[in-house]
Amino acid sequence: MSKEITARSQDYSQWYNDLVIKGALADYSAVRGCMVIKPYGFALWEKMRDTIDKMFKDTGHVNAYFPLFVPKSFLEKEEGHAEGFAKECAVVTHYRLKADPDKKGTLMVDPDSKLEEELIVRPTSEAIIWHTYKSWIQSYRDLPLLVNQWANVVRWEMRTRLFLRTSEFLWQEGHTAHATADEALEETLRMLDVYADFAENWMALPVIKGVKSANERFAGAVDTYCIEALMQDGKALQAGTSHFLGQNFARAFDVQFLSKENKQEYVWATSWGVSTRLVGALVMAHGDDDGLILPPRIAPVQVVIVPIYKGSDQKLLIDGKVGELLKQLRSSGVAVKYDDNDNNRPGWKFAEYEMKGVPLRIAIGARDIENNTVEIARRDTKEKTTVSMDGLSERIARLLEEIQQSMYNKAKAYRDEHITPADDWDEFVNILNEKGGFILAHWDGTVETEQKIKELTKATIRCIPLDGEKEAGKCILTGKPSSQRVLFAQAY
């Protein structure tokens, strides 16, 4: 048990912060609400990014890049959109500094450099992209337009948390344009599936696909679809969103195309995104009191090899043997690191790589060389076994897959245990207080009821599950009729 990490059971928030910082994923910065993503954390993000990027390309999307700045007048155009983001925008008003004549050695904003029109640091890029799309789209032959952008965005949040909510964050935002509503809706759901696939099969994070209530809908969307995951403290985390934007942005930015029938029509749109928040999800869904536990498929280091030796003769012998193992493992595509740094002893390294969540550790010492064995330790189960060096790379590959699967199963079992139906108000409140997690309950479909429930319990409707069964029932708060259970939880 590590002495340095706050126990989950003692203080979940502090545990999370400890994992992020001591696991070397990120650090606080000098800039309010902004974090420094450290090399190890960035390597993890890169792995996630590269995987998702390939999935986008496999579904026909291409990458592009749009400006960081959005003229204020662009943001105003789609009313709901403007309203939704207005309160959290960073605004550029000047373009020059000058030496402050009253205070030697300091700079001041040059009042003569005021911009004609303020520029907004993008909180999301619909506005600038739809302005651009107007000139890209003339005919149905230009559709569908399937573009993604990897970028940073800024949302001036009141209260921030590493990865989960930072003022600046990294993400991807897909923005597509289609000739018909059906096609756009199909795209919205396709990308939702891509996200769910990535979450479940790469992050080992089970998710529930659903559609948001009006209250939780993206500003400017007709419908917002999402994947919702459950963290180990019983709170939900939205892990990705895919929006059906209807013709809202096409109308706002006057993006029309000439159809086959030679008629001018507004295009149909989608947008979808996942962010560095996924890193936070990974930490909270899988970590334990000894540190991070990373799923093999996205772990920057899948296997670490630690040598154990007395004296330089043994070290040389081990180096030789490890050299062969490295070649073997690397040629079979395993991300392996040999830590032969002599500053730290084996015990230190064991703890260190556990903190960092490396899925497998191989220890090799003189007695292993003698017996032609190594010791393999699994991060997820802490299980240690001594095995023959023969056929090691096959065994490692098998083990990595097994860990991936077992992490998913574990997270899924936890998640499934924490989906509880509630049929009346007392039951609902009880479950929230005693157990947490998702609650399936009937709701009368009104914004007012949802708001009221939120005020009373802090629980919100995470989504209306896509695979939910129709079932007649009564709203847990108002008793009015309802046709389907929706998913409630307290959320991040």
Add this chain to the structure above:
RNA sequence: CGGGAAGUGGCGCAGCCCGGUAGCGCACCUGGUUUGGGACCAGGGGGCCGCAGGUUCGAAUCCUGUCUUCCCGACCA
């Protein structure tokens, strides 16, 4: 933006009440012994005490302002 806590070598902290040569642990450097679960010995380097004013012979310590961070709420991915 409200309530609370805190800023002192890279990190974690003590010192502040009661002003008087800036200290401890970890980390770092050198040498040696070690190495199967966070090693040990010896020697060494590093800090205008968040920043700006003020009080004072003298400020890490007292006063004022300001910035930043963390925790709890309202807003959000």
